[in-house]
Amino acid sequence: MLNIGYVGFGKSTNRYHLPYIKQRLDRISVKRIYARHLGKRPEDEAFWSKQGTKFSEDFDDVLEDESLDLVVVVTPAPSHFTMVKQLLERGHNVLVDKPMTNTLAEAEELVALAREKQLFVMPFQNRRFDSDFLTLKQVLAAGYVGRPIDLEVHMDHYRPNDGGVTGDPMNGDWYGHGVHLVDQMISLFGVPNKANFDVRSTRELGDYIDDQFEAQLFYPDAFKATVQATESAAVAYPKWILHGTKGTYIKHNIDQQEYDLKTGIMPGSPNFGLDAPQDYGQVVYYNQNGDRIEKTIPSLPGDYGGVYDAVYETLVNGSEKLVSDTEMLGVIKVLEAGLADSEPHTTKFN
Template identity: 35%
Template sequence: MRFIFGFYNSLFDYYIMQKIKTALLSYGMSGKVFHAPFLTFHPGFELTGSWERSKKVIHLDFPKVKSYESIEELLDDDVDLVVINTPVATHYEYTKKVLQAGKHAIVEKAFTTTVAEAQELLALAKEKRLKLAVFQNRRWDSDFKTVQKIIFDELLGEIVEAEFHFDRFNPLLSPKQHKETINCGSGILKDLGPHIIDQALCLFGLPRSVFADIRITRKNSLVDDYIDIVLYYPNFRVRLKAGFFVREANPAYVIHGKKGSFLKPRGDVQEDELKLAKKPNLTTWGTESIEKRGLLHTEIDGKIINEMIPTLQGNYYDFFEGVYDSIVNDSIEPVTAKDGVAVMQIIEAAIQSSVQRKVIDL
């Protein structure tokens, strides 16, 4: 018996200590802010380096890692997992190369530029028996996690309608050229859109049909910067909006049910704190300000509740923990390629709807 317990303890220690050697395809804002802090904090990952095309800056933060000259050099190295955090238009090409090289992959949103590309990558990952996760980190925002709990706990009764916003006041064009030039990956629909689309699908699944209004509102803009998408479910509707001319913020989440309502402002602090070079932890990280609490007005067991409720803690660490577990223990990815395909289905339907000015059935 002692031998058996010793065997399983050794096996447990092996999995705990196993390192996933991970490389980035870029070390700009995304690599520096969203990925490297968690890959170096999580004990199961080892950051090997990043492909750097012009500026060689990763050594300033991590002196011992490599600065790869090309994706080929990176893929020839002893790497288990690659983060595809390059512009959207390159996701399909680079992810395909990564999978064909026998590496697991994390792909940022938007997963690809078309449904066909997403489905091909899903099939390739299955064929190669590799893990392919989509970096939909906003599932682990404090505000969304709170909304998710309210809905899953059925505190509002049967849902009638929901509205999600990802609004900003930013009339100026981005200095990042790939975001402002016409290409298959540019525009707000494939930038901010995937966040709220994925959140809606995470909560409610695929809708039956889609209607969308996609516009350009900024002076001299060449790409879409306003979206208004309606997802049609059998008994309720979900509206998703994002734009750059919202000086006075709407609630980020408004959910109405047959028993009550929940209104929650956007309050997650993780992106802002990561930009300030603050390091993640497992205790206080992702704790938002008390002023950002949501308003719950509903009826529970015959009693009317109308009060501000505490916000759950957010932590993007949980995404990386899920990726680690999926690779080491062959569990399902925290956000699957199938999830990525579903988001692309909504995006393609939204584009078609906006062009044709009609509801598109899925």
């Protein structure tokens, strides 16, 4: 049994974490939850209290609890570095919500501290278990499109009235959404050789916090991956567009887990997170005989709880981490470079 504690009990904890833990209570036990202010989610508190979970408004209760095998930090992004550092210093393994830190120097400090104390630290990159991303990996592995040339991924919304956000740049779209897309690319292809960045504030001119970005990541063998997001797309781009030497794959709609979670449909419910057939991706490719083939690719099921399965395997059975230290540092390196200049710019990494 893996005994875990949570730092934070807000929307993200109760939408992206605990619903998946409920499906894994045979091997994961939530021993403690810290929140600055309890009583805001009485039904959720009641459920976990019945499971034996102890609630507290004192962070020291988590720091001092030596029975915890893992602490999960789900707090506002600017607090991540300080909280994770305190937990590591007190001997805790830590899973931290994205983005892990603001700067590469901070991330390197946490990784070095974890190595020194022989502890586990890793960001919660749940979108490695998006249905659409898992299906894209299958398309690449099958070789439908041949050698990939251009890969484009979007995370588009229509939120025209949500501009005017102030505060830490970590609250912008580049760190908030870009962290997922950059991690997906780095998990597939590694850190790019160089990148072109265009990170902007568009809804409220002069905003300090970005709400739109495009980053072109350049790799060997003439391959380019583009990650892009906007809050002003009344009609969204396809989620994935992949062109290769033999064909093209296009997937329009996003993973359904988030849609279901937002409407209160939880993991374990019938058809949770599953694509409708009309939302499956389409591949057009040419086979060895030169025949043009059009094929529908059924979406693989997604499961954000896969992060916890991977963490369990690492902490209990000694498996390699889902997100390696090289990958987590690479993501922060790219994110930090994206905000190095307020104007479009290019950064070389290798």
